[in-house]
Amino acid sequence: MMKRERSILLILLFFILSCSITLAQWTQVRTGIEYRKFTLSDPNNVFVTRLDRSNLNCIIDSCIAQGQLISGRERVSGMATRYDDTIGYWGQAWGARYDVVAAINGDGFSTDQPTNGQIISGWYAKRFNEFGGGGFAWKIDRDVFMTGCVNHRDYKNIVSYPRTANTQEFTGINKTRGTNEFIIYTPQWGTNTATIASGVEILIEMTTPLLIMPTPNHCTGYVRQVRQNQGSTPIPFDHIVLSATGSQATQLLSNVITGDEIHVSLEITHYMDDCSTSNPNDWTKTYCSIGFMTFIYLKDGVVVQTYTNPAAYNREPRTAVAYNDNYIFFIVCDGRSSISRGMSMPELGDFCKNQLGATWGINQDGGGSSTLWVDGAVKNSPSDGAERYVTNGLMMISVIPMSQSATFLSGDKVISPAAAGIRLGPGINYGTLWSTTAGQEGVILAHTINGVFAKGQSWWKCSFGSYEGWISENSLVPKPTSVGQWAMYE
Numbered sequence: 080m081m082k083r084e085r086s087i088l089l090i091l092l093f094f095i096l097s098c099s100i101t102l103a104q105w106t107q108v109r110t111g112i113e114y115r116k117f118t119l120s121d122p123n124n125v126f127v128t129r130l131d132r133s134n135l136n137c138i139i140d141s142c143i144a145q146g147q148l149i150s151g152r153e154r155v156s157g158m159a160t161r162y163d164d165t166i167g168y169w170g171q172a173w174g175a176r177y178d179v180v181a182a183i184n185g186d187g188f189s190t191d192q193p194t195n196g197q198i199i200s201g202w203y204a205k206r207f208n209e210f211g212g213g214g215f216a217w218k219i220d221r222d223v224f225m226t227g228c229v230n231h232r233d234y235k236n237i238v239s240y241p242r243t244a245n246t247q248e249f250t251g252i253n254k255t256r257g258t259n260e261f262i263i264y265t266p267q268w269g270t271n272t273a274t275i276a277s278g279v280e281i282l283i284e285m286t287t288p289l290l291i292m293p294t295p296n297h298c299t300g301y302v303r304q305v306r307q308n309q310g311s312t313p314i315p316f317d318h319i320v321l322s323a324t325g326s327q328a329t330q331l332l333s334n335v336i337t338g339d340e341i342h343v344s345l346e347i348t349h350y351m352d353d354c355s356t357s358n359p360n361d362w363t364k365t366y367c368s369i370g371f372m373t374f375i376y377l378k379d380g381v382v383v384q385t386y387t388n389p390a391a392y393n394r395e396p397r398t399a400v401a402y403n404d405n406y407i408f409f410i411v412c413d414g415r416s417s418i419s420r421g422m423s424m425p426e427l428g429d430f431c432k433n434q435l436g437a438t439w440g441i442n443q444d445g446g447g448s449s450t451l452w453v454d455g456a457v458k459n460s461p462s463d464g465a466e467r468y469v470t471n472g473l474m475m476i477s478v479i480p481m482s483q484s485a486t487f488l489s490g491d492k493v494i495s496p497a498a499a500g501i502r503l504g505p506g507i508n509y510g511t512l513w514s515t516t517a518g519q520e521g522v523i524l525a526h527t528i529n530g531v532f533a534k535g536q537s538w539w540k541c542s543f544g545s546y547e548g549w550i551s552e553n554s555l556v557p558k559p560t561s562v563g564q565w566a567m568y569e
Contacts, residue, residue, distance in 0.1 A: 105129070109477040111137035112180045115452050116198040117434060124419040125430065126451045126458045128181040130475045132221065137477055139217040139407060140177070141185065141199050141367040141520040144470045146508055148253050149319065152468035155182050155450040158238035158515055162474060163182055165508050166481070166533050167200045168288050171219060173317065174528045175482030181475040182452045183398050183409045186214065186370035187444040194371020197267075197471060198334035201288035203345055204267035205371065206231060206252050210354050212538040213347075214371040215400045215441050215473070223402055225375055225441050226368070228354035235294060238263075240334040249321075252289075259325030265289050265344070265441055266314045270326070270503060270510030276310040277333045278324035283341055285317055290345070291362045294353055297342035302335050308564070313512055316504025319343075327383040369443075369471055374424050377401060377440030382428035391424040396449040396462045399427055399439035400473065409475065411451035415462040436544035444469065484530035484537035485534055485558045486550055491523040493541065501546055505531050505538030512548045519543055520558060521550075 080316065105113040111134030117125040128135050142158040145151030153161070159182040169175050186193040196207030207213050213226030237246045238261075249261045255270040256278070264272045265288075272280060283300035289347040292298050300319065306312055321341075323331040335341065349358040374391055376383050376399070386392070396414035400407070410431065414421020420431065424442065447463035457466060487493065488539045495515035503509040505528065515521070521543040523529065530537050530552070537552040 102292055106461055108454050109137070109178065109180050110134065110529060112475050112477065114181070114458070114459070117430075118448070119430075121420060121426075122410055122421055123422060123529075124459070125410060125412045128409045128451065128453060128475055129435070132402075132405060137475065138472050139367055139548075140155055140167060140476055141184065141197055141369050142472050142474055143192075143197065143199060143204070143267060144468070145312060146267075147269040148197075148267055149248050149273060152188075152191055152470055154466040154468055155184050155452045155472050155565065156466060158182060158472050158562060159474065161508055165506050166528070166531060167476075167478075169289070169478050174483070174531050176479040176533060177474075178477040178479055180475050180477055181409055182472050183400075183411060183443065184448045184469045185443055185451050185471040185473055187372050191470065193370060193470045196368070198291070198365050198368040199267055201290050201364070201366050202265050202267055203291055204265055207280070207347065212371060214369050215475070215547045216295065216360075216362065216365050217351050219366050223407065224360040225439050226349065226360065227352050227358045228250070228350040228523065229347050230350075232346065232348055235344070235348070237294065237344050239297065239342040239344065240339065241342065242336075242339050245334050247327075247334065254436055256322050256324060259327055260322070261323040261327040261331065263289065264312075264314055264320040264322055266316050266318065266503070268314065270512075271311045271313045272320050272322055274310040274312070274322055274366040276308055276321065278308070278310070279328040280306045280309065280312040281311055281321040281331065281335055282306070283319045283321060284308040285319055289319055289343060291347055291365050292480050293346035293363060296363075297344045300341050302337050302339040302341060305332070305335060305337055306333070313503060316509055329428075334405050347366070354408045367473070369473060371441045372444050374442040375440070376424040376428040377431050377437060380432065381437045382425060382432055384425050386424060394421040394423055396447070397422050397427055397445045398443040398449040398451075399431070400443065401431040401435060401440035403436055403438045406435075406437075407475075408437055409451060409473065410435075411449050411459045413449070413462065414458050416460070420458075443473075477545070481528070482532040483528065484532070486515065486530065486537070486552055487523045487539055487557075489523055489525040489529065493521050493555045494558050495519050495521065495550065495554055496556055497554070501541070501548035502516060502548055503548060506533040508534060513514055513543075513546045515543055515550070515554075520556075
């Protein structure tokens with residue numbers, strides 16, 4: 080073999096071995112989701128998970144502290160545990176289950192709510208700030224984009240009443256209801272609307288989450304209850320509440336009766352960063368999104384070097400999301416210590432481009448909030464010395480196909496042998512509406528996902544007198560058919 084050929088062979092062998100070593104540094108956590116720790120000479124410790132965008136069983140979703148927007152904070156590890164083994168709407172149907180593999184903290188906060196908007200499992204749960212930035216967005220068709228400036232045009236965000244052929248603009252989503260307002264409440268707000276006993280509230284059973292569906296498209300629901308001057312309407316997992324006061328309540332009440340079909344159209348008007356040039360990225364059927372903290376540090380493969388905000392140049396703990404055509408990355412860099420100093424935005428952009436091969440990157444809340452949880456453990460060292468309580472986050476999820484029990488049928492009569500909670504949805508992650516008494520009789524109601532498995536149990540929609548809700552199969556037995564069978568419950 081010629082000397083030149085041997086040299087080429089050695090170079091190729093070295094290259095192959097180098098690639099093998101690099102590839103081996105990624106650890107598979109689930110099929111399609113991997114984890115890696117980078118120890119940089121800066122010094123910096125950077126913790127990364129990546130999701131293979133071609134793996135159809137792997138998705139992104141957002142999470143909210145305590146499972147509700149109305150109040151509360153929670154650690155990232157707590158949110159990951161809360162959402163693990165719960166059902167979502169992936170596949171455009173309720174019932175598939177979440178195996179939460181990785182999670183990071185999300186948007187900033189000043190009270191007990193995120194600073195900006197949020198979409199959770201398809202539900203537009205909190206409106207993004209008017210003419211403010213959105214954040215990272217993941218869609219039902221698996222597309223992703225970094226958002227620019229957004230706002231909501233009132234005439235494009237409406238409730239339509241097919242029976243009367245009328246429409247009504249709503250004034251907010253999941254916010255405290257004021258005078259002469261028309262608010263939509265979703266299950267992410269809380270267990271109930273937390274409204275005072277005045278006005279009108281209409282309980283609507285939805286066929287889909289409250290998706291971004293611009294007119295003339297819409298989400299469809301059916302009126303189940305019309306409630307006047309009662310307030311605090313419970314919100315089941317697949318329902319919304321239309322809540323209105325003043326003239327808005329009069330208009331709402333004149334257009335609905337129990338059983339009516341209603342349509343809700345939502346639109347997010349999307350601009351480039353100048354808030355005037357149209358942005359081609361379409362929010363329709365966005366599955367999840369959260370706000371971001373000021374900086375998009377990597378744009379179409381170019382590291383952003385110039386910022387008007389001097390905080391961009393500080394070396395701090397950072398949480399970030401990045402992506403390219405093949406992967407989505409969750410990134411946390413530790414900081415404020417002798418072994419990991421933290422990163423500036425240009426440094427974060429350089430890392431994501433040159434180490435990860437990302438083409439787009441966006442900054443989430445950093446500092447003491449920065450946390451990466453993977454498969455049951457926090458991987459980084461939060462600069463507070465422990466996990467900070469935050470308001471929301473993002474998750475990488477391996478989707479488990481829906482599993483349903485066939486123990487009961489719609490219309491079956493059942494008994495709750497001991498006191499048991501009646502919940503607003505199928506799982507202990509949903510709030511408790513009411514509790515049965517020992518030996519109380521009920522009936523199985525019709526629902527497409529009856530018997531669905533979540534949080535270690537199968538769940539059934541039941542009626543117990545004036546209360547309807549979800550109860551675990553472990554808390555039910557068939558209604559006895561003889562006196563001898565009844566005796567065991569006396």
